[in-house]
Amino acid sequence: MHIKRLLDRSQYLSETPRAGGGHSRIVCGSFHNRAHYKHALHYAAALLLWLAAAATPGHADPRSDLAQARHDLAISEQVLARVTERVEIARSDPATGPEQRRHLDEYVVRVREMVVSNRERVRILSHTVDTAPGGGAPAMPGDGKAPLAATQAEEIAALETRLGVSLADFDQLLLEEARRARTRGTIGGSGFPGGSGGAAAAERPSKGAAAGSKAPDATHSGSGTGAAQRSAGEPGSQGGRIEGGDPGSAGATAARPPDVGDGSDDDVVARQIRKLAESEPDPALREKLWDEYRRYKQGTKG
Amino acid sequence: MQHGFRWLGAALTAVGLSGCASGPVKHTVEPTEAIHADRALADAALLDVGIQVFETAAISAEAAREQSTDPKILEAEARFIPFHLKKTLQQTGQWGAVRVVPARAEEVDVNVSGKLLESNGERLRVEIKIVDATGRVWFHNEYAAEVTEKSYEALDKKRDGDPYQDLYNRVANDMLAFRQQINEKEIAAIRQVALLKFARSVVPYAFATHLVQDKEGTLKVSRLPADNDPMYERVNRIRAREHMFIDTVNNYYGNLYDDMRQPYGQWRRSYLQELNQKRELERKVWERRILGAMAIVGAAVIGSNSSSTGGAVARDILIIGGYEIIRSSGQIANDAKVHEAALKELGVSFKADVAPVLDEVEGRTLKLSGSVDAQYAEWRRTLRELFTAETGLPTAAAAAGTSPEPGQYR
Numbered sequence: 134m135h136i137k138r139l140l141d142r143s144q145y146l147s148e149t150p151r152a153g154g155g156h157s158r159i160v161c162g163s164f165h166n167r168a169h170y171k172h173a174l175h176y177a178a179a180l181l182l183w184l185a186a187a188a189t190p191g192h193a194d195p196r197s198d199l200a201q202a203r204h205d206l207a208i209s210e211q212v213l214a215r216v217t218e219r220v221e222i223a224r225s226d227p228a229t230g231p232e233q234r235r236h237l238d239e240y241v242v243r244v245r246e247m248v249v250s251n252r253e254r255v256r257i258l259s260h261t262v263d264t265a266p267g268g269g270a271p272a273m274p275g276d277g278k279a280p281l282a283a284t285q286a287e288e289i290a291a292l293e294t295r296l297g298v299s300l301a302d303f304d305q306l307l308l309e310e311a312r313r314a315r316t317r318g319t320i321g322g323s324g325f326p327g328g329s330g331g332a333a334a335a336e337r338p339s340k341g342a343a344a345g346s347k348a349p350d351a352t353h354s355g356s357g358t359g360a361a362q363r364s365a366g367e368p369g370s371q372g373g374r375i376e377g378g379d380p381g382s383a384g385a386t387a388a389r390p391p392d393v394g395d396g397s398d399d400d401v402v403a404r405q406i407r408k409l410a411e412s413e414p415d416p417a418l419r420e421k422l423w424d425e426y427r428r429y430k431q432g433t434k435g
Numbered sequence: 436m437q438h439g440f441r442w443l444g445a446a447l448t449a450v451g452l453s454g455c456a457s458g459p460v461k462h463t464v465e466p467t468e469a470i471h472a473d474r475a476l477a478d479a480a481l482l483d484v485g486i487q488v489f490e491t492a493a494i495s496a497e498a499a500r501e502q503s504t505d506p507k508i509l510e511a512e513a514r515f516i517p518f519h520l521k522k523t524l525q526q527t528g529q530w531g532a533v534r535v536v537p538a539r540a541e542e543v544d545v546n547v548s549g550k551l552l553e554s555n556g557e558r559l560r561v562e563i564k565i566v567d568a569t570g571r572v573w574f575h576n577e578y579a580a581e582v583t584e585k586s587y588e589a590l591d592k593k594r595d596g597d598p599y600q601d602l603y604n605r606v607a608n609d610m611l612a613f614r615q616q617i618n619e620k621e622i623a624a625i626r627q628v629a630l631l632k633f634a635r636s637v638v639p640y641a642f643a644t645h646l647v648q649d650k651e652g653t654l655k656v657s658r659l660p661a662d663n664d665p666m667y668e669r670v671n672r673i674r675a676r677e678h679m680f681i682d683t684v685n686n687y688y689g690n691l692y693d694d695m696r697q698p699y700g701q702w703r704r705s706y707l708q709e710l711n712q713k714r715e716l717e718r719k720v721w722e723r724r725i726l727g728a729m730a731i732v733g734a735a736v737i738g739s740n741s742s743s744t745g746g747a748v749a750r751d752i753l754i755i756g757g758y759e760i761i762r763s764s765g766q767i768a769n770d771a772k773v774h775e776a777a778l779k780e781l782g783v784s785f786k787a788d789v790a791p792v793l794d795e796v797e798g799r800t801l802k803l804s805g806s807v808d809a810q811y812a813e814w815r816r817t818l819r820e821l822f823t824a825e826t827g828l829p830t831a832a833a834a835a836g837t838s839p840e841p842g843q844y845r
Contacts, residue, residue, distance in 0.1 A: 206827070209827075210827050213827070231647075231648065235644075235647060235657075238643060238644040239644065241644075242644055245826060248826060248827040249826055249827065251827075252826075252827050285824060288824045289821060289824050289825060292817055292820050292821045292824060293821070295817050296669065296814065296817045296818070296821070299810065299813055299814060299817065300672060300673070300676060300814075303676055303679075303806075303810050304676070304679070306803075306806055307676075307679050307680065307683050310683050310686075310799075310803060311683065311686065
């Protein structure tokens with residue numbers, strides 16, 4: 134990528150209008166006379182010297198490299214936007230065959246990888262500039278922005294938090310539904326299933342969780358479908374994990390895991406998740422909320 | 436020679452199981468035992484099953500009443516029957532998680548869709564189509580089963596039995612027969628495709644290129660996400676919520692199933708009793724009408740062939756007797772009409788039992804589905820922003836293709 138950029142730059146330099154007018158055709162021109170050829174050789178030598186200087190790390194200016202990297206990133210993002218737009222148009226055209234669609238998708242992936250690569254380069258260079266002696270100032274003074282890497286990490290962390298809280302809210306919604314279901318009356322007197330097996334089994338992998346269904350209760354026979362069976366492991370094909378447990382009996386902090394600490398360093402979101410976990414009577418769901426809490430705390434530390 | 440028979444058998448099985456190109460293959464169900472797993476299967480061999488709420492044939496309220504049913508009853512049956520199939524599949528121990536899903540769920544390993552064609556106390560007829568996540572149709576069959584009053588009597592000792600259990604067993608066995616034809620590699624591929632389909636439906640711009648469709652329309656994995664792909668990890672967290680949601684809805688369906696089971700069983704049993712009594716009376720009506728008609732014809736023959744007093748007496752007796760027989764058939768026909776009315780009344784009564792529960796379950800399912808829709812919209816937005824932040828993809832481009840798939844609750 135770096136070499137390509139330099140080559141691109143050499144191309145640019147080779148076609149830069151000279152003071153005398155016209156272009157010096159180093160790359161793709163023809164040489165009309167010896168003077169022109171000599172002139173061109175001078176430029177070529179100068180270019181090679183510049184290339185050598187630019188390629189020598191000892192002489193590289195991290196700030197200018199960072200500026201260039203940002204420039205490259207902006208260009209690659211524009212390219213990606215344009216390419217994505219064109220690909221979308223092509224994809225919506227019924228005449229585009231599956232093979233062409235595949236090629237287009239692959240092309241977008243390659244461009245996207247280029248953007249990711251440029252982002253990474255910007256991040257590394259930003260770090261280099263920030264940590265260099267006397268280089269704490271932003272590489273582009275006056276732009277009024279925090280270093281990009283920090284901004285990006287903060288943005289991702291904030292979004293992760295938003296997602297985590299939203300998932301926890303949804304868990305709470307399902308928990309309330311399960312509670313309401315437990316208290317529901319029935320016309321047949323068979324009673325509503327006690328265990329919200331599915332909700333309780335939240336993030337267990339599906340196949341592993343299927344153990345409940347793959348090993349039928351030994352007491353089941355034929356087409357047994359009674360409410361008693363359901364309360365033991367039904368419904369929710371993941372099996373009832375909280376059967377036998379009295380959801381209402383769990384104390385608020387009865388099952389606080391030892392590794393979650395006292396929460397003194399919690400921020401607003403962590404406090405919210407912790408509060409939910411502490412007040413959750415369903416042991417399985419409570420454990421899940423603690424997992425969410427741990428994941429969130431891990432994210433804020435990272 | 437034996438090999439020849441084996442191949443012929445395999446070919447016939449394949450035709451029977453995959454005969455889906457020109458509509459369902461019809462099967463009349465005989466007494467069938469479900470094949471249970473003789474040992475716990477390895478996780479790698481298990482496929483999850485999603486059974487959709489069945490479709491019901493469009494029927495007017497009037498036509499339904501003529502058939503002693505009601506659109507509301509059909510709606511309830513469209514949930515009851517899949518739930519009983521779920522229980523049957525679970526009890527075989529041959530499958531992973533089995534769930535009844537409220538809408539089309541293509542992201543499950545094996546999708547079961549069905550249509551309720553006929554259902555009453557005597558006959559159950561359903562159309563079942565099984566498609567796996569890759570889009571391969573396992574089979575598309577129509578199953579019909581008939582029961583007698585003895586079938587219900589046999590269930591008196593089994594509190595939770597179903598008179599049509601043979602039909603459910605047959606469906607379970609046919610599914611198993613197909614699954615046993617596919618190898619572990621194919622099972623793994625089905626599971627991967629199901630997962631990536633879900634990922635694609637939630638974050639299309641990140642997982643659009645992970646699946647490709649071959650010429651037959653079958654989906655294949657073109658590349659897998661990295662183990663540490665953060666977006667994939669997020670998708671898996673959302674998928675866990677998807678399962679939670681469906682399991683909550685299964686709670687509702689389980690509730691409906693429990694509430695329906697007793698009155699539904701009684702309705703079906705009473706239906707068959709009333710139907711049999713009505714048929715018996717109708718048979719008697721026809722017997723008497725024929726007998727009466729024969730007596731009158733006999734009287735006419737005697738009258739034309741005999742001029743004696745004895746002949747005249749015999750003719751008069753036959754005429755009067757025939758008339759009386761025909762008249763009594765009218766009374767029996769009236770009795771039959773009483774049973775016909777009773778059949779309709781049974782439908783009305785059962786509808787009154789089941790409708791409030793069904794309305795409650797459907798109301799709660801709809802409400803929860805609405806919440807899920809809103810949640811998915813929010814999660815999609817957040818994931819899109821995360822994707823943009825992590826990769827630099829412009830938001831406008833990332834937003835492309837994020838509309839929910841038709842027929843989905845999300």
